Amino acid sequence: MTTPPARTAILHRMVMQDHVCPWGLKAKDLLRRQGYAVDDRWLTTREETDAFKAEHGVKTTPQTFIDGRRIGGYDDLRRFFGKKVRDPGATSYRPVIMLFAMTALMALAASQAVYGTPITIRAGEWFIAFSMCVLALLKLQDVERFSAMFLNYDLLAKRWVPYGSIYPYAEGLAGVLMVSGALTWLSVPIALVIGGIGAVSVFKAVYIDRRDIKCACVGGDSKVPLGFVSLTENVMMVAMALWMALGAGAMATM
Structure with a gap:
């Protein structure tokens, strides 16, 4: 049997000389663990990042796209895969x-x-x-x-x-x-x-x-x-x- 090709996700994340977005790394890791091949697209300057946000009408990066649909940031990606998203205001023991x-x-x-x-x-x-x-x-x-x-x-x-x-x-x-x-x-x-x-x-x-x-x-x-x-x-x-x-x-x- 031949293994079916992995689905591809496009990930836009900040990778700059003085800053690599940790949530972008988390999103990339999550996609790979879910069996996706990642088209990893770097935003290497503040200007490029601001232009990307303006183009897609978003306030944050990273942003993930699957099958032409924008999934969103890291928390949105976790929700997409049915995983729990931490509530920073929730009570916890x-x-x-x-x-x-x-x-x-x-x-x-x-x-x-x-x-x-x-x-x-x-x-x-x-x-x-x-x-x-x-x-x-x-x-x-x-x-x-x-x-x-x-x-x-x-x-x-x-x-x-x-x-x-x-x-x-x-x-x-x-x-x-x-x-x-x-x-x-x-x-x-x-x-x-x-x-x-x-x-x-x-x-x-x-x-x-x-x-x-x-x-x-x-x-x-x-x-x-x-x-x-x-x-x-x-x-x-x-x-x-x-x-x-x-x-x-x-x-x-x-």
């Missing part, structure tokens, strides 16, 4: 799921390296401490944006605005100290205070006031809904602080 999965793996790996086995009590402690560090890092990328979102629901930040900017530094400091096991007298009170206030704030906003807002837990551009995940973050901090306080107390009595 993926960021926190991936974050906690990675910090859990980090904790297991650290336990394996130190104790020769991934399953230890210390791995559980490290999981919470690593999570606090990574969550703080995400907030610290843009403290101003985080604090603006945080002010929507945190009870202390509403009364004392600077707390919104202090919070990620405090969370990061407590996390680092808990990883090291040092200065428990400092890390425990910090985690108890910020975790306790956070838990009460989230519970009130979500379960009492029934507000539908985004959580600032993974930074100021979060699409994660405020709710169970946010409450879990704060409860974990409180639980870790109490655990370390009990451990320190037990050591002191020995």
Whole structure:
């Protein structure tokens, strides 16, 4: 049997000395994976790109044509092939799921390296401490944006605005100290205070006031809904602080 010839798609995309359009590369890859031969036509200057847009009445490139029909840009091409198109404004739990999965793996790996086995009590402690560090890092990328979102629901930040900017530094400091096991007298009170206030704030906003807002837990551009995940973050901090306080107390009595 002879293999039928591949269908051909014409792709117009920007390929310039100082810029190669990433969406053009994605469109080319998608077409090839769908079994199309690609007639790859480069737009090599801004003038050429502007002229192409004006000719076809479009605002963006790349643009794909199949059987003489303009399909459109990369998202339009995905729709044409029946594939999911990401909604940048949609709520999603993926960021926190991936974050906690990675910090859990980090904790297991650290336990394996130190104790020769991934399953230890210390791995559980490290999981919470690593999570606090990574969550703080995400907030610290843009403290101003985080604090603006945080002010929507945190009870202390509403009364004392600077707390919104202090919070990620405090969370990061407590996390680092808990990883090291040092200065428990400092890390425990910090985690108890910020975790306790956070838990009460989230519970009130979500379960009492029934507000539908985004959580600032993974930074100021979060699409994660405020709710169970946010409450879990704060409860974990409180639980870790109490655990370390009990451990320190037990050591002191020995």
